[in-house]
Amino acid sequence: xxxxxxxxxxxxxxxxxxxxxxxxxxxxxxxxxxxxxxxxxxxxxxxxxxxxxxxxxxxxxxxxxxxxxxxxxxxxxxxxxxxxxxxxxxxxxxxxxxxxxxxxxxxxxxxxxxxxxxxxxxxxxxxxxxxxxxxxxxxxxxxxxxxxxxxxxxxxxxxxxxxxxxxxxxxxxxxxxxxxxxxxxxxxxxxxxxxxxxxxxxxxxxxxxxxxxxxxxxxxxxxxxxxxxxxxxxxxxxxxxxxxxxxxxxxxxxxxxxxxxxxxxxxxxxxxxxxxxxxxxxxxxxxxxxxxxxxxxxxxxxxxxxxxxxxxxxx
Amino acid sequence: xxxxxxxxxxxxxxxxxxxxxxxxxxxxxxxxxxxxxxxxxxxxxxxxxxxxxxxxxxxxxxxxxxxxxxxxxxxxxxxxxxxxxxxxxxxxxxxxxxxxxxxxxxxxxxxxxxxxxxxxxxxxxxxxxxxxxxxxxxxxxxxxxxxxxxxxxxxxxxxxxxxxxxxxxxxxxxxxxxxxxxxxxxxxxxxxxxxxxxxxxxxxxxxxxxxxxxxxxxxxxxxxxxxxxxxxxxxxxxxxxxxxxxxxxxxxxxxxxxxxxxxxxxxxxxxxxxxxxxxxxxxxxxxxxxxxxxxxxxxxxxxxxxxxxxxxxxx
Numbered sequence: 038x039x040x041x042x043x044x045x046x047x048x049x050x051x052x053x054x055x056x057x058x059x060x061x062x063x064x065x066x067x068x069x070x071x072x073x074x075x076x077x078x079x080x081x082x083x084x085x086x087x088x089x090x091x092x093x094x095x096x097x098x099x100x101x102x103x104x105x106x107x108x109x110x111x112x113x114x115x116x117x118x119x120x121x122x123x124x125x126x127x128x129x130x131x132x133x134x135x136x137x138x139x140x141x142x143x144x145x146x147x148x149x150x151x152x153x154x155x156x157x158x159x160x161x162x163x164x165x166x167x168x169x170x171x172x173x174x175x176x177x178x179x180x181x182x183x184x185x186x187x188x189x190x191x192x193x194x195x196x197x198x199x200x201x202x203x204x205x206x207x208x209x210x211x212x213x214x215x216x217x218x219x220x221x222x223x224x225x226x227x228x229x230x231x232x233x234x235x236x237x238x239x240x241x242x243x244x245x246x247x248x249x250x251x252x253x254x255x256x257x258x259x260x261x262x263x264x265x266x267x268x269x270x271x272x273x274x275x276x277x278x279x280x281x282x283x284x285x286x287x288x289x290x291x292x293x294x295x296x297x298x299x300x301x302x303x304x305x306x307x308x309x310x311x312x313x314x315x316x317x318x319x320x321x322x323x324x325x326x327x328x329x330x331x332x333x334x335x336x337x338x339x340x341x342x343x344x345x346x347x348x349x350x351x352x
Numbered sequence: 353x354x355x356x357x358x359x360x361x362x363x364x365x366x367x368x369x370x371x372x373x374x375x376x377x378x379x380x381x382x383x384x385x386x387x388x389x390x391x392x393x394x395x396x397x398x399x400x401x402x403x404x405x406x407x408x409x410x411x412x413x414x415x416x417x418x419x420x421x422x423x424x425x426x427x428x429x430x431x432x433x434x435x436x437x438x439x440x441x442x443x444x445x446x447x448x449x450x451x452x453x454x455x456x457x458x459x460x461x462x463x464x465x466x467x468x469x470x471x472x473x474x475x476x477x478x479x480x481x482x483x484x485x486x487x488x489x490x491x492x493x494x495x496x497x498x499x500x501x502x503x504x505x506x507x508x509x510x511x512x513x514x515x516x517x518x519x520x521x522x523x524x525x526x527x528x529x530x531x532x533x534x535x536x537x538x539x540x541x542x543x544x545x546x547x548x549x550x551x552x553x554x555x556x557x558x559x560x561x562x563x564x565x566x567x568x569x570x571x572x573x574x575x576x577x578x579x580x581x582x583x584x585x586x587x588x589x590x591x592x593x594x595x596x597x598x599x600x601x602x603x604x605x606x607x608x609x610x611x612x613x614x615x616x617x618x619x620x621x622x623x624x625x626x627x628x629x630x631x632x633x634x635x636x637x638x639x640x641x642x643x644x645x646x647x648x649x650x651x652x653x654x655x656x657x658x659x660x661x662x663x664x665x666x667x
Contacts, residue, residue, distance in 0.1 A: 111426055113426060114461070134525045136524070138525070139529070140527055140529025142458075142529075146591065178663060179663065179664055180661070180662060180664070181535070181662045182659055183661060184661060191663070209451070210453070211526060212455055215455055215590060218429070219590065220496070220590050220591050274530045275530060276461065345497055346502065348498075348506070349494055349495070
């Protein structure tokens with residue numbers, strides 16, 4: 038089952054995507070369901086209710102006619118892993134603990150949805166604005182002290198995530214802080230695919246493309262700490278909650294081909310590590326994160342809003 | 353003005369504390385006000401409305417009869433500063449950038465309110481469970497690219513904060529991650545004191561006491577990066593939102609007196625740095641964070657829940 042948050046003709050809603058890429062609007066099939074996916078996940082039979090109300094129906098709105106939004110509103114926590122793929126550890130030259138996942142946090146405001154624009158800082162602020170194609174886990178059932186073998190019982194599903202990072206800010210001090218939390222610098226989507234449909238994440242692969250050129254491509258079994266381990270680890274100290282998200286880390290850059298001038302030109306890399314095949318995101322780019330068996334998250338990159346004092350929430 | 357979130361006879365509400373330590377319940381004086389303080393702050397005249405509806409009234413519920421709760425529900429971001437007081441930098445022996453604040457994030461679930469219990473991990477999990485007495489800033493008005501001289505226009509008020517930290521987890525890897533986010537490991541409160549009443553934070557001091565013994569005591573002008581600077585810095589990349597919290601960092605340990613056996617005995621310190629006058633929090637302790645001109649945040653310390661698998665949200 039693929040669950041989306043969408044905007045259509047000015048109205049927001051949740052829906053299930055059918056086999057013909059049409060949306061079954063939950064507000065029509067089950068008006069009693071909350072409009073916030075986290076509230077639905079908080080109910081023990083929430084996902085079952087979505088499944089029942091959409092079973093056998095055909096969608097009434099074409100997926101191509103809507104704007105998809107981030108389907109998690111304001112979860113309690115959006116965890117992320119640094120240095121969790123062996124190829125990424127190698128390319129950065131950094132070390133990480135072999136015993137404990139390398140964990141930091143992002144906020145909801147740092148993410149947009151599928152096809153929404155990622156905001157690239159202007160060059161005088163930062164030039165190393167980097168994609169990180171990742172698998173993200175969405176918690177469905179609360180839990181503390183979850184043993185790895187029970188981890189999957191607590192997962193509602195998965196999504197694609199671009200953990201967009203402003204490297205200059207990320208390395209200003211030891212904690213990543215603001216560099217991983219620029220406004221609308223990352224994205225997730227296009228949908229939440231439930232565990233029953235996605236199956237074992239380790240069997241799938243993540244691919245990142247920039248303007249059609251593949252820049253990352255890795256199986257999801259290359260993780261230092263796998264999904265079950267990370268869920269279990271976080272629950273040692275924290276009660277994972279419905280709607281919490283865990284971004285599982287990104288693989289290293291793919292070696293550039295002989296004709297890939299952009300990928301071979303390392304003189305235009307401004308981040309803390311320079312590797313062949315890494316390019317920064319720039320306004321005008323289209324960045325796609327694909328996870329096999331799940332879908333493609335695509336985002337254009339646009340300029341950040343002008344650098345002027347604004348006493349208002351962005352749209 | 354002092355704004356509290358309280359629970360009284362099973363019901364939750366927001367209120368203003370009068371001069372006689374009695375609560376004026378906002379649900380009675382202005383039933384149209386949202387029950388969530390963040391929603392009120394999001395309205396341009398929200399704080400003014402609280403001020404108008406409580407002006408000249410006497411409270412009807414004694415502060416001592418209620419349970420105070422964390423007054424921010426689920427803000428978009430709870431920022432925190434590492435190594436922001438010169439005395440704390442010195443005692444840890446760590447370095448920090450002189451140019452950029454050292455920023456990380458906490459989640460709402462890591463905090464309890466005034467007089468609620470802090471949960472201490474059992475000794476086999478961690479023994480260095482440390483208090484960090486801090487000033488916390490609460491954002492009242494959204495803003496991006498806020499110049500330092502306009503920072504105070506974006507602040508709703510201040511509160512006391514205990515940035516309780518599980519040191520063993522904090523140093524498992526380079527990012528603090530879980531060690532700063534154990535369930536109910538920190539606290540803030542007792543109330544939000546509005547900027548007009550609190551005045552300039554730099555003129556005040558923060559004091560932390562454990563079982564009545566003063567363990568931290570510092571003026572708030574010892575910060576490497578002051579409130580206005582940090583607000584401005586975060587807004588370079590992120591649109592600060594009403595209800596966002598910024599924990600401004602903690603000072604170093606106070607040197608123990610000649611008869612202070614606990615403070616002088618460094619053999620019972622298990623954290624990454626050992627200094628005279630530092631004690632860990634243990635079940636049975638009472639920990640107080642006082643900020644002059646603001647109030648006292650007091651929390652008993654209790655055992656964490658048993659280390660057993662739980663598929664449920666904690667109360």
